[in-house]
Amino acid sequence: MFEWNESFATGIKEIDSQHQRLFEIGQEIDVLLGTYLDESTLDHALELINELKDYTEYHFNTEKKLFIKYNYPDMGAHLVQHEKFIEYLKSIHPDEVKENQEEFLHDLLNKIAQWIFKHINNSDFKYVPFLKNMMK
Numbered sequence: 620m621f622e623w624n625e626s627f628a629t630g631i632k633e634i635d636s637q638h639q640r641l642f643e644i645g646q647e648i649d650v651l652l653g654t655y656l657d658e659s660t661l662d663h664a665l666e667l668i669n670e671l672k673d674y675t676e677y678h679f680n681t682e683k684k685l686f687i688k689y690n691y692p693d694m695g696a697h698l699v700q701h702e703k704f705i706e707y708l709k710s711i712h713p714d715e716v717k718e719n720q721e722e723f724l725h726d727l728l729n730k731i732a733q734w735i736f737k738h739i740n741n742s743d744f745k746y747v748p749f750l751k752n753m754m755k
């Protein structure tokens with residue numbers, strides 16, 4: 620599900636390595652879902668979801684710093700998208716994950732994957748020409 624390919628590459632090194640890390644964490648959760656879920660694998664899944672949350676915040680911060688540094692004209696709308704996604708990630712309750720387990724985790728992972736792919740392709744790619752030009 621979280622296969623990285625060149626079509627996601629922006630050509631901005633820092634951004635690409637962070638996006639790749641996000642894919643890696645997603646991939647780890649996906650692999651875990653393919654195994655038998657018991658108490659310890661569920662705990663592991665929750666840890667990975669937390670890691671994804673933290674890393675996403677860290678990544679969004681990197682983008683925000685670049686926007687501010689180069690005064691990206693579309694930063695307002697972009698940052699609102701980030702905030703909404705962070706809110707969504709924060710609304711995930713460990714109890715819910717534990718109750719419905721597989722179904723819940725599959726749904727969750729699908730939503731997260733779709734959001735990240737869409738956001739990179741539609742929103743992140745919008746800043747690429749601007750930032751590349753400014754960073755020259």
Ligand SMILES: [Fe+2]
Pocket residue numbers: 638678682739743
């Ligand atoms: Fe991004």
Ligand SMILES: [Fe+2]
Pocket residue numbers: 682697701738742743
């Ligand atoms: Fe972004």
